[in-house]
Amino acid sequence: MHTVQWQALQAHLRAHHLELADDPKKYRKVLALNAMKRGSVAIESHALAFVPLPSVRAEICNYCFKRATRATPLQRCSRCQSAYYCSKHCFQKAWFAAHQYVCKANQPSATQEDQDKMDELMLERVILSIARAKNDITHNAADLALGAHLEAFSSLLAHETKQPQDQLDRFKHIATAVIQKPHIKSLGIDAAALLIYLCRFRSNNFGIIDNQLFPIGEGTYPIGSLFNHSCRPNAVALYNGTSQIIRLIDDVEEGEEITLAYIDVANSRKTRQQMLRDKYFFECECTRCSSDHGFGLVDQLLGEPSEEEDVYVEGGETFLKKTLMEQVESWNVLELTKRYPPGSDATVSPGFIMDIPRYVHFMGTFMFPSVANRSLRADGLLEAPKEVYEQLLFNAAAAATSYPLLDETEHGGGVLKPYSLKTLTVATRLLNEQMAKNRWPQSSRLAMLVLTHYMFIYPRNHPMLALHFLTVAKAAWNALVQLEVAGINRKLEKEYERGVSRWIHLAKSTLSCNFGEQGEHWREIVELEWIFNRDQKLK
Numbered sequence: 413m414h415t416v417q418w419q420a421l422q423a424h425l426r427a428h429h430l431e432l433a434d435d436p437k438k439y440r441k442v443l444a445l446n447a448m449k450r451g452s453v454a455i456e457s458h459a460l461a462f463v464p465l466p467s468v469r470a471e472i473c474n475y476c477f478k479r480a481t482r483a484t485p486l487q488r489c490s491r492c493q494s495a496y497y498c499s500k501h502c503f504q505k506a507w508f509a510a511h512q513y514v515c516k517a518n519q520p521s522a523t524q525e526d527q528d529k530m531d532e533l534m535l536e537r538v539i540l541s542i543a544r545a546k547n548d549i550t551h552n553a554a555d556l557a558l559g560a561h562l563e564a565f566s567s568l569l570a571h572e573t574k575q576p577q578d579q580l581d582r583f584k585h586i587a588t589a590v591i592q593k594p595h596i597k598s599l600g601i602d603a604a605a606l607l608i609y610l611c612r613f614r615s616n617n618f619g620i621i622d623n624q625l626f627p628i629g630e631g632t633y634p635i636g637s638l639f640n641h642s643c644r645p646n647a648v649a650l651y652n653g654t655s656q657i658i659r660l661i662d663d664v665e666e667g668e669e670i671t672l673a674y675i676d677v678a679n680s681r682k683t684r685q686q687m688l689r690d691k692y693f694f695e696c697e698c699t700r701c702s703s704d705h706g707f708g709l710v711d712q713l714l715g716e717p718s719e720e721e722d723v724y725v726e727g728g729e730t731f732l733k734k735t736l737m738e739q740v741e742s743w744n745v746l747e748l749t750k751r752y753p754p755g756s757d758a759t760v761s762p763g764f765i766m767d768i769p770r771y772v773h774f775m776g777t778f779m780f781p782s783v784a785n786r787s788l789r790a791d792g793l794l795e796a797p798k799e800v801y802e803q804l805l806f807n808a809a810a811a812a813t814s815y816p817l818l819d820e821t822e823h824g825g826g827v828l829k830p831y832s833l834k835t836l837t838v839a840t841r842l843l844n845e846q847m848a849k850n851r852w853p854q855s856s857r858l859a860m861l862v863l864t865h866y867m868f869i870y871p872r873n874h875p876m877l878a879l880h881f882l883t884v885a886k887a888a889w890n891a892l893v894q895l896e897v898a899g900i901n902r903k904l905e906k907e908y909e910r911g912v913s914r915w916i917h918l919a920k921s922t923l924s925c926n927f928g929e930q931g932e933h934w935r936e937i938v939e940l941e942w943i944f945n946r947d948q949k950l951k
């Protein structure tokens with residue numbers, strides 16, 4: 413067994429009720445030692461090194477990664493003019509950790525804006541961190557976490573024989589440049605070891621994201637890198653500054669593997685598998701990739717980009733946008749809620765040719781039944797056993813693909829599929845445009861269309877889904893207010909009121925599992941709930 417040799421690492425993981433086990437295909441895997449609840453933190457760890465993305469370097473503190481605020485504007489390093497910090501404390505920490513070695517007078521920022529520079533900075537910082545950690549361990553042998561980080565990093569897969577030649581050439585170039593620097597030379601590491609480090613970064617490093625899930629940097633997190641990939645993961649990596657938090661988004665049984673998604677799972681099956689092959693050198697056999705039924709149906713429904721290009725012939729994206737917006741404008745909520753009344757059964761045949769409004773309401777009976785059915789508990793679906801929840805999604809995928817689509821060829825276009833990755837891209841773009849124009853009834857309809865896609869793509873309680881529930885709740889509330897001002901009929905008002913209250917519930921339930929019950933998103937949803945309840949009382 414390999415895993416007996418990493419004693420500090422195993423002890424560190426065990427302290428978090430986790431265990432590293434051998435795996436014939438994946439090398440090793442992280443298992444839960446006991447049952448764990450969704451929303452709980454599996455493990456939190458610090459980076460061995462991190463580098464901000466050049467595009468956000470002037471917007472976040474380059475040491476703690478907190479965004480600048482009016483109260484804490486960023487100060488630029490007066491010497492190199494290219495690093496930014498929120499406080500003297502962060503500057504001193506960064507200086508001591510690595511900045512003293514890389515800071516050069518009047519460095520033009522343009523030279524730092526490429527991947528080579530990021531890799532070079534990461535390499536230097538990792539080398540310095542390891543040297544410092546080794547030194548600290550000799551003074552404090554009991555520091556398990558430090559030992560665990562070192563054991564984890566030194567045992568990560570580098571796949572050096574599988575890396576493409578152009579990458580290896582690039583890495584050799586970077587390693588040669590770094591090894592010549594006096595503060596690195598004095599540490600006595602050879603170029604071959606540095607090449608392995610760079611290969612390890614490529615198949616193990618994380619993109620650091622902010623609270624809106626936008627990338628702001630890259631980090632080497634040896635503990636986080638022990639988790640394997642799944643396109644249907646049960647955990648996510650979120651960040652508090654530069655601290656990495658691995659949080660469970662579903663209940664995990666004793667002995668179950670904990671997995672993360674290395675790539676955005678909103679990609680087609682072929683694209684996902686290609687991305688994983690290119691960068692991580694494995695064939696994905698996760699539950700989403702390996703089934704022809706179940707998730708196979710879901711992947712079929714979302715489509716492959718090349719197939720979609722054939723479908724959206726004449727007019728291309730312009731046709732899609734125009735047709736989609738026409739359907740959004742003519743969307744009759746009352747008529748559709750009558751067709752799918754509260755209590756309707758998802759298996760009832762709708763007997764229609766599918767356009768977008770019908771599709772969304774029909775999918776709603778599977779995916780968010782509590783929005784249409786007042787007798788259901790708001791978050792019942794999110795609390796159902798995983799198998800029950802997933803079976804519902806599979807039924808929805810099978811039902812969606814079994815109805816004929818509205819063919820618009822007579823009007824000079826192609827066929828607008830209500831479901832597909834292409835439709836998702838166009839709907840997301842339109843949603844942002846409509847929100848920017850304060851067109852809230854249209855925004856709330858587009859947000860529901862996007863939601864029907866996200867429900868297929870992301871596991872429940874995934875942060876993308878949680879943020880989107882928040883968007884749906886805000887859009888529905890703003891739509892209600894706008895429609896009231898314009899003079900809404902009482903029946904439609906009731907529909908919207910039920911919708912807002914249920915979306916708020918769903919947003920709270922999902923947010924609590926990933927971002928937690930604190931921070932800006934939680935504040936936003938609690939404020940919306942308060943305003944909505946006050947409005948209801950006043951009525």
Ligand SMILES: C[S@@+](CC[C@H](N)C(=O)[O-])C[C@H]1O[C@@H](n2cnc3c(N)ncnc32)[C@H](O)[C@@H]1O
Pocket residue numbers: 437438439440441567568569571615616637638639640641642691692693694695696697698
């Ligand atoms: C970030 S590491 C994950 C930890 C790794 N298994 C280990 O023991 O160090 C990424 C590498 O693990 C392997 N891996 C991760 N997920 C996998 C999966 N679902 N199937 C097969 N191999 C996987 C691949 O070799 C990949 O390049």
